[in-house]
Amino acid sequence: MRVLVCIKRVPAPGGKVLITEDGTDIDTRHLGFTIGPHEECAVEEAVQLVAEHGGHVTVLTAGPPEAEEQLRYALSMGANAGVLVEHGAHDPQATATALTETIRTLESEDGNFDLILFGNESADVGNYQVGIRVACALERPVVGGIKGIDVADESTHVLLHRENADGVEVYQAPLPAVAAVKEGLNLPRYPSIQGRLRAKKAPLRTVQPKTAPGGLRTVQLRQPPEKQHETVVLGYGADAADSVVDLLTEKGVV
Amino acid sequence: MLLVLVEDDSGAVSGGSQEALTLAHGLATDLNVPVHAAAFGTRGEFAATLGAYGVSTLHLLEGPFADAYSPECWGAALAELVRHIGAIGVIAAASEWGNEVLAHASARTGEAFASNCVTVDAGQQWSLTRVRGGGMLLEDAELAGAVKFVSLTPGAVEPAELPIPQQITTDSFVPESTDTLVHSTIVDRKSRGAGVALSTARVVVSGGRGVGSAEGFESLEELAELLGGAVGCSRVATNSGWRPHSDQVGLTGTKIAADLYIACGISGATQHWVGCMGAKSILAINTDPEAPLVTRADYAVIGDVHQVLPAILERARARKQVQGVA
Numbered sequence: 239m240r241v242l243v244c245i246k247r248v249p250a251p252g253g254k255v256l257i258t259e260d261g262t263d264i265d266t267r268h269l270g271f272t273i274g275p276h277e278e279c280a281v282e283e284a285v286q287l288v289a290e291h292g293g294h295v296t297v298l299t300a301g302p303p304e305a306e307e308q309l310r311y312a313l314s315m316g317a318n319a320g321v322l323v324e325h326g327a328h329d330p331q332a333t334a335t336a337l338t339e340t341i342r343t344l345e346s347e348d349g350n351f352d353l354i355l356f357g358n359e360s361a362d363v364g365n366y367q368v369g370i371r372v373a374c375a376l377e378r379p380v381v382g383g384i385k386g387i388d389v390a391d392e393s394t395h396v397l398l399h400r401e402n403a404d405g406v407e408v409y410q411a412p413l414p415a416v417a418a419v420k421e422g423l424n425l426p427r428y429p430s431i432q433g434r435l436r437a438k439k440a441p442l443r444t445v446q447p448k449t450a451p452g453g454l455r456t457v458q459l460r461q462p463p464e465k466q467h468e469t470v471v472l473g474y475g476a477d478a479a480d481s482v483v484d485l486l487t488e489k490g491v492v
Numbered sequence: 493m494l495l496v497l498v499e500d501d502s503g504a505v506s507g508g509s510q511e512a513l514t515l516a517h518g519l520a521t522d523l524n525v526p527v528h529a530a531a532f533g534t535r536g537e538f539a540a541t542l543g544a545y546g547v548s549t550l551h552l553l554e555g556p557f558a559d560a561y562s563p564e565c566w567g568a569a570l571a572e573l574v575r576h577i578g579a580i581g582v583i584a585a586a587s588e589w590g591n592e593v594l595a596h597a598s599a600r601t602g603e604a605f606a607s608n609c610v611t612v613d614a615g616q617q618w619s620l621t622r623v624r625g626g627g628m629l630l631e632d633a634e635l636a637g638a639v640k641f642v643s644l645t646p647g648a649v650e651p652a653e654l655p656i657p658q659q660i661t662t663d664s665f666v667p668e669s670t671d672t673l674v675h676s677t678i679v680d681r682k683s684r685g686a687g688v689a690l691s692t693a694r695v696v697v698s699g700g701r702g703v704g705s706a707e708g709f710e711s712l713e714e715l716a717e718l719l720g721g722a723v724g725c726s727r728v729a730t731n732s733g734w735r736p737h738s739d740q741v742g743l744t745g746t747k748i749a750a751d752l753y754i755a756c757g758i759s760g761a762t763q764h765w766v767g768c769m770g771a772k773s774i775l776a777i778n779t780d781p782e783a784p785l786v787t788r789a790d791y792a793v794i795g796d797v798h799q800v801l802p803a804i805l806e807r808a809r810a811r812k813q814v815q816g817v818a
C-alpha cells in the first residue's frame with residue numbers, strides 16, 4: 239500500500255517561549271527543532287504498516303527549506319521518499335492548498351495514496367484543521383484524534399480507533415482515506431545508524447505550489463499572563479514528610 | 493445571524509456550548525443580528541435551555557446520517573445549513589468534537605476557522621485572541637470572510653443566561669449533500685475500564701525522569717491509590733517505556749484539572765506545564781530548587797523522590813490509621 243505522511247517542523251523550546259521583535263512569530267534563533275510528536279507517531283505507523291502489508295512511504299512537509307532536517311529524520315525512521323513543499327506561512331487554508339496541490343501532482347504521477355496521515359494538530363500553532371481541509375478537497379473520508387489503525391483489507395477499508403471521555407470509538411473508512419493521528423498511537427523508534435546514513439544521502443524533491451492567503455491573519459503573539467506567587471518550601475528530603483501529610487490533610491485528600 | 497453548534501452532553505446542552513452561546517449573544521448584540529442554534533438529531537428538549545441563552549431558532553439537523561456520528565456527514569450537513577440560512581458566523585465549544593465538526597464545515601464552505609479562541613470582538617473583520625501550543629502563547633488575529641467559524645476554549649467565558657428567556661421556534665433541516673458523501677462510519681464503541689480518569693481526577697501523582705525506572709512508579713501508584721487519585725507522567729517517562737502514553741500530562745498528552753498535582757522528578761518544561769497549569773495547587777518534589785516546576789509550584793519539597801515518597805507514604809498511612817481508629 240502507498241502511504242503518505244504529512245509532517246511539520248516545530249520549535250522545541252525548553253522553558254519560556256520567546257517572541258520576535260515584530261511580535262508575529264516565535265523567536266527561533268536559539269531553539270532546536272523537532273518533528274511534531276503526533277507526526278513522529280504517524281511516520282512510525284506508516285513504516286510499520288508498510289512492513290506488514292508491503293508498499294511505500296512518502297513523507298511530505300510544508301515549511302521552510304530547513305524542514306529538510308525533519309524529512310531526513312523521517313527517512314531515517316524508514317520512510318522511502320521525501321518531498322519538501324516550500325511554504326513559509328502558518329496560514330491553515332494556504333497550507334492546506336499547498337499540500338492538496340502537491341498531493342494531486344504526486345498522485346497524477348504514481349497513482350493514489352491509499353492512506354494519508356496527518357498529526358491531529360501542529361504542536362506550535364494548533365489550528366486543528368489542515369488535514370481535514372486537505373481530505374475535503376480530495377473528497378476522501380477523514381477521522382481525527384486517531385490512536386489506532388488497522389488495515390483490515392488493504393484494497394477496501396481501514397479501521398480507525400480514537401479515544402473520548404467514555405472510552406474508545408472505532409470508525410470504518412473506505413480507502414483511499416485520511417487520518418489525523420495523536421501521540422500514543424505507538425512508541426516511535428530511534429533511527430538506526432544505517433537509517434541515518436541512508437537518509438543523509440537520499441534525494442529530496444522540492445516543490446513550490448502557488449497559494450493565496452486565507453481568512454485568518456496573525457497580528458501578534460503574546461506571553462500569557464503568569465500568576466505571581468511564592469513557592470512554599472515544605473522541607474528537605476524525607477524530613478519534609480510530616481509537612482506534606484499536613485498539606486494533604488488540609489486539602490482533604492487523605 | 494450567528495449560529496451556535498450545540499454539543500450534547502448526556503442529553504443536555506454541554507457546558508462548553510453554554511459558554512459558546514454566551515459569547516454568541518454578546519457578539520450578536522454588537523452586530524445587531526439574532527442567534528440561531530444547530531443540533532443533530534431529535535434534540536427538541538434543548539429548546540428551553542437555548543431560549544434562556546437568547547436563541548430565537550433551533551435548527552435540528554435530521555436524516556438517516558444523524559443516527560450515528562460521522563465527521564464528514566455532520567460537517568457537510570452543518571455547511572449546508574449555514575448556506576441555507578445565511579449565517580455570518582458559526583460558534584462552537586473547542587472540544588475535540590466541536591473543532592472537528594467546524595473544521596469540516598469551514599472546509600466545505602471555503603471559509604476560515606479560528607480554533608481555540610479566548611476572546612472575540614465582532615466587526616467587519618473579527619478581532620480575536622486564540623491559544624497556541626495548549627496555552628504556551630496567545631495569538632491576536634484577524635478573521636475575515638463571509639462566514640466566520642470560531643471555536644471557544646473551555647472556561648474562557650462565564651456562561652450567563654438572560655434575565656428574560658427568548659421565545660424560541662424549532663425547525664428541522666434535512667441536508668441533501670450527506671447522501672452521496674464518501675464518509676467514515678462508527679462501527680464500534682468500547683467503554684473505558686475502571687479506575688480514575690486522568691483528565692478528571694481530583695489528585696494526580698505524576699512522575700518524570702527523576703523517578704528513574706518503571707519500578708520507581710510503584711510508590712507513585714501507592715500514593716495515588718491512598719489519595720484516590722490517578723497516576724500521571726512526563727513525556728520522558730512515556731518515551732522511556734516506563735508508563736503508557738495514556739498517563740502523559742502535557743501538550744501532546746492529557747490536560748488535567750485536579751485540585752492537587754504532585755509532580756515527582758519533573759522539570760516542568762513548557763510542554764508539560766500547559767498540561768498541569770489547570771491544577772488548583774501544585775506540589776513539586778525535586779532535587780533541583782531551581783527547576784521551573786519548583787519555582788512555579790505552590791509547594792515544594794527539595795529532595796530525592798526515592799527518599800521523600802516512601803516517607804510520605806509511611807506518614808500518610810499512619811495518619812489514615814489514626815483517623816480510622818478515631
Ligand SMILES: Cc1cc2nc3c(=O)[nH]c(=O)nc-3n(C[C@H](O)[C@H](O)[C@H](O)COP(=O)(O)OP(=O)(O)OC[C@H]3O[C@@H](n4cnc5c(N)ncnc54)[C@H](O)[C@@H]3O)c2cc1C
Nearest residue numbers: 700701702726727742743744757758759761763779796797
Ligand atoms: C512538541 C513537543 C511536545 C511535547 N509534549 C510533552 C507533553 O505532552 N508532556 C511532557 O511531559 N513533555 C512533553 N514534551 C517534552 C518536554 O519538552 C520535556 O522534555 C519533558 O517534559 C521533560 O520530562 P521530565 O521533566 O521528566 O525530564 P527532565 O526535563 O529531564 O527533568 C527531570 C527532573 O527530575 C529531577 N530529578 C532528577 N533526579 C531526581 C530525583 N532522584 N529526585 C527528584 N528529582 C529528580 C531533575 O532535577 C529534573 O528537574 C514535549 C516536547 C516537544 C518538543
